[in-house]
Amino acid sequence: MQPDQATQLRQLESQLAAEYQTILSKKLNLDLTRGKPSSDQLDLSDALDGILKGNYIAADGTDTRNYGGLDGLPEAKQLGANIMGVDAANVLVGGSSSLTLMFQVASTAYLFGLKDAASAWKNEGEVKFLCPVPGYDRHFTICEQLGIKMVTVPMTSTGPDMDAVEAAIKADSSIKGMWCVPKYSNPTGVVYSDETVERIAKLGKIASANFRVFWDNAYSVHDLVDNAPQLASILEATRRNGTEDSVLQFASTSKITQAGAGVAFVAASAANLAGFKKALGAQTIGPDKVNQIRHTRFLPDRSALMAHMKKHAELLNPRFEAVLEALAGAFEGTDLGAWEKPVGGYFVSFDTRKGCAKETVRLAAEAGVKLTPAGATYPYGKDPEDRNIRIAPSVPTVPEVVEAMKVFVTCVKLASVRQEIAALA
Amino acid sequence: MQPDQATQLRQLESQLAAEYQTILSKKLNLDLTRGKPSSDQLDLSDALDGILKGNYIAADGTDTRNYGGLDGLPEAKQLGANIMGVDAANVLVGGSSSLTLMFQVASTAYLFGLKDAASAWKNEGEVKFLCPVPGYDRHFTICEQLGIKMVTVPMTSTGPDMDAVEAAIKADSSIKGMWCVPKYSNPTGVVYSDETVERIAKLGKIASANFRVFWDNAYSVHDLVDNAPQLASILEATRRNGTEDSVLQFASTSKITQAGAGVAFVAASAANLAGFKKALGAQTIGPDKVNQIRHTRFLPDRSALMAHMKKHAELLNPRFEAVLEALAGAFEGTDLGAWEKPVGGYFVSFDTRKGCAKETVRLAAEAGVKLTPAGATYPYGKDPEDRNIRIAPSVPTVPEVVEAMKVFVTCVKLASVRQEIAALA
Structure with a gap:
């Protein structure tokens, strides 16, 4: 110098x-500091309150004001499907928070098993999750709360470093899950490439039993430009690879309508949904269907969305x-x-x-x-x-x-x- | 014969x-079969949708449309206090289901501890709950889901047979909790007598550490007659006996406004609320505050309720x-x-x-x-x-x-x- x-x-x-x-x-x-909508953005959905005009009845005749419907109204499943680009049949509609759904699914997988009691992660001693970094703090908090050890892998401009992901999974059978924010990743903003999505869909083939990817598609329709990048369909990729049970997808309307007062969704295979519903049924009689129908009246189809x-x-x-x-x-x-x-x-x-x-x-x-x-x-x-x-x-x-x-x-x-x-x- | x-x-x-x-x-x-409101009853609250008339701001200036407020709006705490007959400071406002709150509190006590990690029930081997019978099937399902063994005690016309309750608790230190529906008990419809309430408040003195009564006051304001029986205040009784941490109270507006689409509450000591909030903060950013403010506008005080x-x-x-x-x-x-x-x-x-x-x-x-x-x-x-x-x-x-x-x-x-x-x- x-x-x-x-x-x-x-x-x-x-x-x-x-x-x-x-x-x-x-x-x-x-x-x-935080990823919250501005009040101008929130104003866009003020018509939600009062939208029902006294008609609380869903398309299938369900009175949304009464108990029941653990997995949500058919039209609310369709709204979730429109947001996540999946089939309505694969969607369960939860309460107002996708974070709560993620915690509920993770704790179900940990304590009760998504398949059966024998599949519970807690039976297998130490449990680890892959965490692409930088990532979302609240995902990490869920792991910490459940005593799941976090193993970091680097983010790249096409998603997680898949060489590192595959090597870690092959080397360590205690890795039972992985966090992903596949579109406009929190915080780096990258969209996973088609190759990354395909390789994640194949992890179910090399991972140990009961491995689950938590696919938090929080920003699936949150494009800033007209010709937005397309995220490849993880559902289709897992179907192609016969690994449908290895991925659970999450989304909510929190950054579409009202933050924390919207509707949350999980999309998964029939087997995962059945396992989750079994545990969920001990925790609630059903979600708020009135808020579901408000949202489906406000966003009736993909083009309105x-x-x-x-x-x-x-x-x-x-x-x-x-x-x-x-x-x-x-x-x-x-x-x-x-x-x-x-x-x-x-x-x-x-x-x-x-x-x-x-x-x-x-x-x-x-x-x-x-x-x-x-x-x-x-x-x-x-x-x-x-x-x-x-x-x-x-x-x-x-x-x-x-x-x-x-x-x-x-x-x-x-x-x-x-x-x-x-x-x- | x-x-x-x-x-x-x-x-x-x-x-x-x-x-x-x-x-x-x-x-x-x-x-x-089920304890659901009729559609005539549900009609009574149809004004909820549209009640905000564009004003989503709470009394303290909170924009209810945005994230935050883990324990609920001040006026929603007051609504819970009006329903349960407690102080607003002791109330946490949850989502739309008191059953979910009960599951969340029970699983927090079991896995994470309401006081600290050392106080978690899971550390103590077998865990049992006292279940007055006949009782509410969904309470029993929570125990079954968490692997908590259920010990029955008979219901009488003044509440649980307290001689049996006290004898069981003295004889068995693995008893960590008890279910109660103290007013218009599900299903017998009895109201716990003042003596029963007082004896339940004293259980914290004879029970093993971390014993908790789950006081599901689901029917606290659901009187059919003008001169309805008064339920003694368990909060005051526990204060008198220095056992404030031994009871958690639950209620919701499900059978007041819309079933499954209302607001749920837990009332507890400052220590219990702090312990619960620590675990709850890993599960959600906050509850649906828009629905909270709808309910507080609809039921602004005790006389409206x-x-x-x-x-x-x-x-x-x-x-x-x-x-x-x-x-x-x-x-x-x-x-x-x-x-x-x-x-x-x-x-x-x-x-x-x-x-x-x-x-x-x-x-x-x-x-x-x-x-x-x-x-x-x-x-x-x-x-x-x-x-x-x-x-x-x-x-x-x-x-x-x-x-x-x-x-x-x-x-x-x-x-x-x-x-x-x-x-x-």
């Missing part, structure tokens, strides 16, 4: 520190553009950061240089810009390289996103240059 | 068999009267059956002579009157004396209840007399 370079770094640091001081004086209060999602895209698009423009402007062609350019979903995932994520998040927080805690996208909250930061731009206004990204860019640069200076010492 | 008596019995049998044949020829199709329940009583009362009049007319002063005279809830419970319940239910079914399967009110579906039958009169019209009870009475008599004749042989 030449003295010139050290001097240059210190000059750069001074300049960035001054910019940061200016930001501090603005006393900002901005939040890029897609037209509705277009309105979301119009609101989300400028926010994503603001993030991606800021990142490109500041970091394109540098080694200060790497990111995907998602065309759907709720997140932009940014990798700093090694060891700079926590410091970036800390600097941003002090400057009034809240980010998801560094490490949250990794099991047990530990990002081994301290690189990944999840940016969620849906809630703030566009000017707020622009402002927040100016802060973010400054904080990344400041953390990076200070790290370099520290390395000189 | 004198020949005269045998002849008399055979004559009576012939007469009853002829009556039964007449009934058969009517080809009836009536159903007294009670006025609404009076309308239910007006619809249910003639049905209960039809059942009780039929039973009194046929069996008062005989040894053919015994029953309580509930002034609330959803059931009348009838005890035949020993060994006559299954045959009565079979005869009624063949004559087109469906009854809950005999045995369903006992753990594992086994009524050791084959006596108990649960009558649920809420769904049929009054003339249908009258007709069904004529059949029921004939079937009880026929089963009884045939049993007596068989004993002669």
Whole structure:
């Protein structure tokens, strides 16, 4: 290292520190933490309340106001099928939360078995799940709660590193499951390639018995562009490979209508559905069918659904553009950061240089810009390289996103240059 | 036994068999099986849909359309408090099913512990629950699903036989819980006496660690008469006795507004709520708050709630009267059956002579009157004396209840007399 370079770094640091001081004086209060719809987005579904106009009767004559119907109304199954691109016969409609459905399915597989009591994971000693990283913290929490050990595999721009996935499964028969967010992955925003989907469908052939992929298709219709990438059908791929029981798919209307007050779905093989329903029947008489029928009246078919999602895209698009423009402007062609350019979903995932994520998040927080805690996208909250930061731009206004990204860019640069200076010492 | 008596019995049998044949020829199709509201009752709450008129904001400013609020809106806690007669601070608002909440609490206590991991029942080998019988089949299913062994104690007209309860708990430290439906008990319809409530509150002093009473107050405001019996406050009783952690209370609006599409509540000590929320947070981001606010707008205070329940009583009362009049007319002063005279809830419970319940239910079914399967009110579906039958009169019209009870009475008599004749042989 030449003295010139050290001097240059210190000059750069001074300049960035001054910019940061200016930001501090603005006393900002901005939040890029969670993947929630904005209130403008929520307004799009306000017609849900009152949509029934006194008609609570489903197409098959079911009075939705009374008990029963463990697996949901036929038209609600069709709504789930429209969202997930599966057959209605493969859909069970749950309550208002797909996360709850995932927990219920995982705990059923663990405690009671999806096939029979002998198939319960708890019978097999240590149980492990493959977790592509970075990933979704709430998936990891389910594993932690159930005592399932998490084994990480890297995400790539075409989905999980399938060489690593297959090698891990072949080497370790205690791997009983894997988390996937196949379209607009949380947080990297990538769409799994056709090859990745095909290879995941084949895992059932090499994995140990009772292996299950949890296919959380949370963003299946959440495109930001017209010619959105198509996710290959995992259902068809498993049918081709005779591995239909190895995948359970999940989705909800939380980011379509009302977050946490929508309808959640699981799609699975007949055998998996039967096993799950057996356990579910001990837990509930049935889900809220009134909310199901509200949703089916509001989104009666696939074209109504897609037209509705277009309105979301119009609101989300400028926010994503603001993030991606800021990142490109500041970091394109540098080694200060790497990111995907998602065309759907709720997140932009940014990798700093090694060891700079926590410091970036800390600097941003002090400057009034809240980010998801560094490490949250990794099991047990530990990002081994301290690189990944999840940016969620849906809630703030566009000017707020622009402002927040100016802060973010400054904080990344400041953390990076200070790290370099520290390395000189 | 004198020949005269045998002849008399055979004559009576012939007469009853002829009556039964007449009934058969009517080809009836009536159903007294489940405790569901009638559609007239459900109509009482049709204003729920559309009640928000575009205002989705809770009193504290929460946008109910977005994620969050694991334990419910403040005004929804108050609704639960109004229903259960507890403080809002002790209430957590769940999804739409109190059965699901009971399962979630029971499985939390079993797997994760309500206090800490060390307090989990699973650490203690065999786990048993006391089940007052006859009782509610879905409570028993939760135990069966979790592998909890059920120990029966008899119900009396003042609640569970508390001598038996206390003796069982003193004798067996593996007893970790007890099911209670304290007001208009399912199915006997009795209200626990003040003494029973006080003795249940004291169980926490004699039971082993981590013992929990599941107080399913499903019918707390479901009175059929004006001067309804008052259930003593278990919360106050446990406070007096320093056993606040030993009881968890449950309720829902399923039989107040819409069945399965209402709001469910658990009321518990701060320690129990904290333990439960820790586990619940791994299962959901939060409950459906839009449905919560619909319900709080519809039932804004205790007097609105009670006025609404009076309308239910007006619809249910003639049905209960039809059942009780039929039973009194046929069996008062005989040894053919015994029953309580509930002034609330959803059931009348009838005890035949020993060994006559299954045959009565079979005869009624063949004559087109469906009854809950005999045995369903006992753990594992086994009524050791084959006596108990649960009558649920809420769904049929009054003339249908009258007709069904004529059949029921004939079937009880026929089963009884045939049993007596068989004993002669």
